[in-house]
Amino acid sequence: MSFTIKDVAKLANVSIATVSRIINNQTGYSEKTKKKVLEAIEELGYEPNAVARGLINKRTHTIGVLFPKLSSTLVTDLLSGIEKATHDVGSSVIVCHTESNGEKTMKYLQLLNEKRIDGIIFTSAPLLEEYYQYIKKMNVPMVLLSTETYAHPVPYVKVNDRHAAYTATQFLINKGHKKIGMISGNKDDIISGKPRIDGYISALQDNNLLVDEKKIIFNRGFSFYDGMDSLKILLKQAPDITAVFAASDELAIGAISSAYQLGIKVPDELSIIGYDNLSIAEMSVPPLTTVAQPLTEMGEMAANMLFEMLDSDKLIESRIMPHKIVERKSVRDQEV
Amino acid sequence: MSFTIKDVAKLANVSIATVSRIINNQTGYSEKTKKKVLEAIEELGYEPNAVARGLINKRTHTIGVLFPKLSSTLVTDLLSGIEKATHDVGSSVIVCHTESNGEKTMKYLQLLNEKRIDGIIFTSAPLLEEYYQYIKKMNVPMVLLSTETYAHPVPYVKVNDRHAAYTATQFLINKGHKKIGMISGNKDDIISGKPRIDGYISALQDNNLLVDEKKIIFNRGFSFYDGMDSLKILLKQAPDITAVFAASDELAIGAISSAYQLGIKVPDELSIIGYDNLSIAEMSVPPLTTVAQPLTEMGEMAANMLFEMLDSDKLIESRIMPHKIVERKSVRDQEV
DNA sequence: TTGTAAGCGTTATCAG
DNA sequence: CTGATAACGCTTACAA
Numbered sequence: 001m002s003f004t005i006k007d008v009a010k011l012a013n014v015s016i017a018t019v020s021r022i023i024n025n026q027t028g029y030s031e032k033t034k035k036k037v038l039e040a041i042e043e044l045g046y047e048p049n050a051v052a053r054g055l056i057n058k059r060t061h062t063i064g065v066l067f068p069k070l071s072s073t074l075v076t077d078l079l080s081g082i083e084k085a086t087h088d089v090g091s092s093v094i095v096c097h098t099e100s101n102g103e104k105t106m107k108y109l110q111l112l113n114e115k116r117i118d119g120i121i122f123t124s125a126p127l128l129e130e131y132y133q134y135i136k137k138m139n140v141p142m143v144l145l146s147t148e149t150y151a152h153p154v155p156y157v158k159v160n161d162r163h164a165a166y167t168a169t170q171f172l173i174n175k176g177h178k179k180i181g182m183i184s185g186n187k188d189d190i191i192s193g194k195p196r197i198d199g200y201i202s203a204l205q206d207n208n209l210l211v212d213e214k215k216i217i218f219n220r221g222f223s224f225y226d227g228m229d230s231l232k233i234l235l236k237q238a239p240d241i242t243a244v245f246a247a248s249d250e251l252a253i254g255a256i257s258s259a260y261q262l263g264i265k266v267p268d269e270l271s272i273i274g275y276d277n278l279s280i281a282e283m284s285v286p287p288l289t290t291v292a293q294p295l296t297e298m299g300e301m302a303a304n305m306l307f308e309m310l311d312s313d314k315l316i317e318s319r320i321m322p323h324k325i326v327e328r329k330s331v332r333d334q335e336v
Numbered sequence: 337m338s339f340t341i342k343d344v345a346k347l348a349n350v351s352i353a354t355v356s357r358i359i360n361n362q363t364g365y366s367e368k369t370k371k372k373v374l375e376a377i378e379e380l381g382y383e384p385n386a387v388a389r390g391l392i393n394k395r396t397h398t399i400g401v402l403f404p405k406l407s408s409t410l411v412t413d414l415l416s417g418i419e420k421a422t423h424d425v426g427s428s429v430i431v432c433h434t435e436s437n438g439e440k441t442m443k444y445l446q447l448l449n450e451k452r453i454d455g456i457i458f459t460s461a462p463l464l465e466e467y468y469q470y471i472k473k474m475n476v477p478m479v480l481l482s483t484e485t486y487a488h489p490v491p492y493v494k495v496n497d498r499h500a501a502y503t504a505t506q507f508l509i510n511k512g513h514k515k516i517g518m519i520s521g522n523k524d525d526i527i528s529g530k531p532r533i534d535g536y537i538s539a540l541q542d543n544n545l546l547v548d549e550k551k552i553i554f555n556r557g558f559s560f561y562d563g564m565d566s567l568k569i570l571l572k573q574a575p576d577i578t579a580v581f582a583a584s585d586e587l588a589i590g591a592i593s594s595a596y597q598l599g600i601k602v603p604d605e606l607s608i609i610g611y612d613n614l615s616i617a618e619m620s621v622p623p624l625t626t627v628a629q630p631l632t633e634m635g636e637m638a639a640n641m642l643f644e645m646l647d648s649d650k651l652i653e654s655r656i657m658p659h660k661i662v663e664r665k666s667v668r669d670q671e672v
Numbered sequence: 673t674t675g676t677a678a679g680c681g682t683t684a685t686c687a688g
Numbered sequence: 689c690t691g692a693t694a695a696c697g698c699t700t701a702c703a704a
Contacts (some may be wrong), residue, residue, distance in 0.1 A: 016682085048450055051452050052683090056681085071615065080433065090447070092451065114383050283616060353699085389699080393698090
C-alpha cells in the first residue's frame with residue numbers, strides 16, 4: 001500500500017533518479033522540478049523505504065544493544081541515554097536481552113548480523129572471547145558500556161570501579177567510622193566484583209585500618225535478596241561494625257531492609273553506603289547515601305562514540321566517567 | 337566482507353536459486369546438493385542478509401515499541417515480556433522513547449514506517465487520533481499495552497483499572513479501615529487516572545462509607561515526588577484517616593517516605609496500599625502491600641497478539657489481565 | 673532436480 | 689539539469 005519512488009516520479013513527470021537526488025539533498029536539478037517533486041511527495045504521503053536504502057547503502061541506521069538483564073533501573077538509565085543519543089542522529093536501537101547466557105548471546109549476535117546493524121553496544125557483562133571473535137568477523141564497530149576487556153582493544157565507557165569503591169570507603173572513614181564491613185558482589189567478577197573489593201581494601205589500608213576477612217561478604221550477584229542475607233551474616237561474623245559499604249544500591253537497600261527487620265536503626269546504629277545511585281536510592285527509607293555513576297550520560301557517551309567510529313572508522317579512546325558521592329541520610333557521623 | 341548467496345553458489349557449484357531453496361527449507365533438491373551447499377555455507381560462514389530478504393518478503397521481523405517513559409521498572413518489566421516473546425519468534429524490538437511528546441511520537445512513527453517494521457506495540461499512553469490515523473495508514477497491526485482507546489477498534493491488553501482500584505480499596509475496608517484517603521494520578525487521564533478514582537469511590541459507596549473530596553489528592557503524574565507531597569497535603573486536609581490507597585507504587589513509596597519524615601509509623605499509625613507491584617514494592621521499608629499487575633505476562637501477551645495478527649490478519653480480542661493483591665507489610669488491621 | 677531471469681525500492685554511474 | 693540503467697542480495701515464477 002506504500003508508495004514508491006516510482007509513483008512519485010510518475011506523478012511529478014520526472015525520472016526516479018531525479019526524485020532520488022531531491023530526497024537526498026543532492027545537487028543537479030532546478031528549483032522548479034524540486035517543487036514539482038516535493039508536491040508529488042506531499043500528495044502521495046511518500047516515505048522512502050529504509051530497507052531498500054539499507055540494501056544499497058550498507059547502512060541500516062540501527063544499532064544493537066546487549067543487556068544481561070532487563071530488570072533494574074540501571075538498565076533503563078543506561079538505555080535511556082543510548083536511546084536519546086541514537087535517536088538524535090536518526091538511528092534506532094534494537095534491545096537484546098541475553099540473560100548472561102552464552103548461547104542466547106550468540107544467537108542474538110547472529111540475528112544482529114543478519115539484520116546488518118551498524119554497530120553494537122555491549123553492556124554490563126564480560127565480553128567473552130567467543131563474542132569478541134564473532135563481532136570482529138561481523139566487521140562492525142562496538143563499544144563496551146559499564147564493562148571492559150583486557151584481552152582486546154575495544155573502547156569502553158565506565159567509571160573506575162576500584163576508585164569509586166575507594167571513595168565510598170574513604171567517605172565512611174572520614175565520617176569517623178573505623179569498623180567497616182563490605183557487602184560485595186562476586187569476587188570472581190573481574191569487572192565490577194573484584195575491583196570494588198580492592199578499592200575497599202586499599203582505602204582501609206591507606207588509613208591504617210585492619211582488613212578483616214570476616215567483615216567482607218561475598219555474593220553471587222548484586223541483588224536485593226543478596227543484600228538482605230548478607231547483612232545478617234555480616235552482623236553475625238562482625239557484630240562490632242558501625243558502617244557498611246555495599247557494592248550496589250540493591251545490595252544496600254537489601255541490607256537496610258534486613259536492618260529494619262532486625263530492629264537496627266539506619267543510620268543511628270548502622271551506616272550504609274551504596275553504589276550506583278539508581279532511582280530507588282532516593283526512594284528508600286532512609287534515603288540512601290551512595291556513589292553515583294552518571295548512567296544516562298554513560299549511555300549517551302557510548303552511543304556517540306559508536307557513531308563516531310562509524311563515521312570515521314578511526315580508533316577511539318575509552319572514557320573513564322567521573323563518579324561522586326551523593327549524600328543522603330543513610331550514613332551518619334561516628335563519634336570516636 | 338560478508339559473503340553473499342552468490343559466493344555460496346559458486347563454491348558449491350550450483351545456482352543461487354538452489355542455495356535459496358535450501359536455506360529456506362523448501363523442496364526440490366537432492367540430498368547430495370543439499371550437503372554440498374551446507375558445507376559451502378559452513379566453510380564461508382555465510383549468513384543471509386535480512387535486509388535483502390526484507391525488501392522482497394515485505395517482512396522485516398522487527399517490531400516497534402513506543403514508551404512514554406524509559407525510567408521505571410514498570411517499563412522494564414513490560415519490555416522484558418515483549419522482548420522475550422518477540423525473540424522467541426525470531427524477531428527483534430526497536431524501542432522508542434516518546435516522552436509523551438506528540439511531535440517526537442510522530443517522528444518515531446515515521447521512522448518506524450520508513451524501516452517497514454512489521455507491527456507496533458503502543459504502551460502506557462493515550463493513543464491520540466493523530467497517531468491512530470498515521471498507524472492506520474502505515475497498514476501494520478498494532479496492539480495497545482497498558483492503555484486502551486474508545487474511539488477505535490484497536491486490541492489492547494491491560495488490567496481493569498477501575499476494578500483493581502476497587503479491590504485495593506475493598507481490601508483496606510476488609511481490614512477494618514473506614515477513613516480511607518486516596519493519592520491519585522491525574523483525574524483527567526481517562527485511562528489510568530479516572531478509573532482508579534472511580535474504583536476507589538465505588539468501593540466506598542458500596543460499603544456505605546462517606547466519600548469526601550478532601551480525602552482525595554489529585555496529582556499530575558504518578559511519581560515518587562508526587563506521592564511525597566501528596567501525603568503531607570492529605571494529612572492536613574484529613575488528619576483522621578487510617579489508611580490510604582495510592583494509585584501507583586511510586587506514589588505509595590513517596591507517601592511512605594513522607595510518613596517517615598513526619599514521624600508517622602507505617603503501618604502502625606497509617607496503612608498504605610499501592611498499585612503495580614514493581615520490584616521497588618518489595619524493597620521498600622516496610623515492604624509494600626499492593627495490587628499486582630502481571631507486567632511481564634502482559635508484555636508477552638501483547639507481543640504474541642501482534643504476531644497472531646501478523647500471521648492471520650484476522651481481528652483479535654482484547655485481554656483484561658487478572659490483578660491480585662500482594663500482601664506485604666504496609667497495611668495492618670484497624671481495630672473498630 | 674536444477675538454472676535463468678525478473679523483480680523488491682533504492683542509489684549511483686553514466687551519457688545526453 | 690535530467691534520464692537510462694546497473695547494481696545491492698535475495699526470492700520466486702518459469703523453463704529446462
